[in-house]
Amino acid sequence: MNTLFSALSETELRDYCHHNIDAFESWVRRLIDELFRIKYGSDYFNYQISDDLPLIKKEMRQRIEQRMSDNPTRFPRKIDAILIEDVMYFLCRDDLYAEHFKNILEPFFSGKEEARKVLERIIPIRNKLSHGNAISYHEAEQCICYTNDFIAVFKHYYDSLGKSREYNVPTFIRIKDCFGNDVIVDSTNQYKIYFTFPLGPKVQLRSGDSYKLWVETDPSFDNTLYEVSWGVTYYGNNIIKKGVGKTIEFAVENKHVSYSPTIIIVLTTNKEWHRHGTFDDSVEIRLEEILPPIEETY
Known part of the structure; x- marks a missing residue:
């Protein structure tokens, strides 16, 4: 049993995990949004890579638009309404991985399949937290470690970008x-x-x-x-x-x-x-x- 987690109450443990998942989602949404805007324009949710290949599949767009319609203050942008399942789709789709995410995720992950496995382990823990179900200390440790791994990758990417900015300052x-x-x-x-x-x-x-x-x-x-x-x-x-x-x-x-x-x-x-x-x-x-x-x- 992790001694750090054992000292926390159930509520504190859940809040800790919630915070890390929220932080992970904030980082990855920012990354996807910025990369896609640069490559596909501000209306990238409707971008067609080819006649038979949309950047974002129709059922995902419809679900995201419905989430925005149901809760517009919580989801002011389409990117804010994506789920971890959508993140996995973007990060691990063959063409998008090669074009946008390979150089960011490697060598921290061995490849898109490892990134996919880690995301697949986060999802059921996220589901338990969202539905108010109890999580074990082991699940909490997995949640914290896996989300921290991704956050470290994103921080490294933005740190490297910052070194090339004329003004590397927070905004x-x-x-x-x-x-x-x-x-x-x-x-x-x-x-x-x-x-x-x-x-x-x-x-x-x-x-x-x-x-x-x-x-x-x-x-x-x-x-x-x-x-x-x-x-x-x-x-x-x-x-x-x-x-x-x-x-x-x-x-x-x-x-x-x-x-x-x-x-x-x-x-x-x-x-x-x-x-x-x-x-x-x-x-x-x-x-x-x-x-x-x-x-x-x-």
């Missing part, structure tokens, strides 16, 4: 809030995200409401190498609240009514130089104007 990759909004920060919407857009995430606060959001950064960088700071302002530079960390939380009052709060989140590394002069990445979020409280009596 913001995702924003989630207490209303279920989930925004991917990429090259098309980075730096400024306006939550006032008609088609954007709707954030309408009233005086007395609290608002909370979380930012995610590139996981290939250690958290100790940078700091995230933030500030919430209204009517110019009047400050509602400011702080540090990846969790932003504040409340609005009567004096904020009719104004549109602006949230500015800044990432600054410990380096002596910075990508943008004094900082390395930033996101600006502008909310809807604050409405008055709903009065019970007049």
Whole structure:
């Protein structure tokens, strides 16, 4: 019995495994999305390699679209709705493996068949966790080891990419809030995200409401190498609240009514130089104007 796992409660053990599976899925979705966008374009889910060979088979596309339709806040992009079974299909399909994943997975894995076997061992453990069934210490150890193996491969790949970048610094990759909004920060919407857009995430606060959001950064960088700071302002530079960390939380009052709060989140590394002069990445979020409280009596 693993002494580390034996010291954990059943809930802690399950949370530990859940966390690792989530981390693995986050890494592999990012990898697949980036590689496919480069090769097949932003609409790669509908790409045809040849007349009789789609990049993504029809039944998979339909299932993914249904998952998005059923839970749009959880799956803001198609790639977010893929399962480990889909990951195995992408990573281990002969043509895709040779074109995209062989040089990344080898020599950490002997080949696509070993990668397939490892993924096949993760799936039943994932299923037990998803359905609330108990897992053994051995299954927990398998889950942690196998997902860590893949994460190490992905980190090595991104580390090697970083060495060839002009600016090898962390960036913001995702924003989630207490209303279920989930925004991917990429090259098309980075730096400024306006939550006032008609088609954007709707954030309408009233005086007395609290608002909370979380930012995610590139996981290939250690958290100790940078700091995230933030500030919430209204009517110019009047400050509602400011702080540090990846969790932003504040409340609005009567004096904020009719104004549109602006949230500015800044990432600054410990380096002596910075990508943008004094900082390395930033996101600006502008909310809807604050409405008055709903009065019970007049």
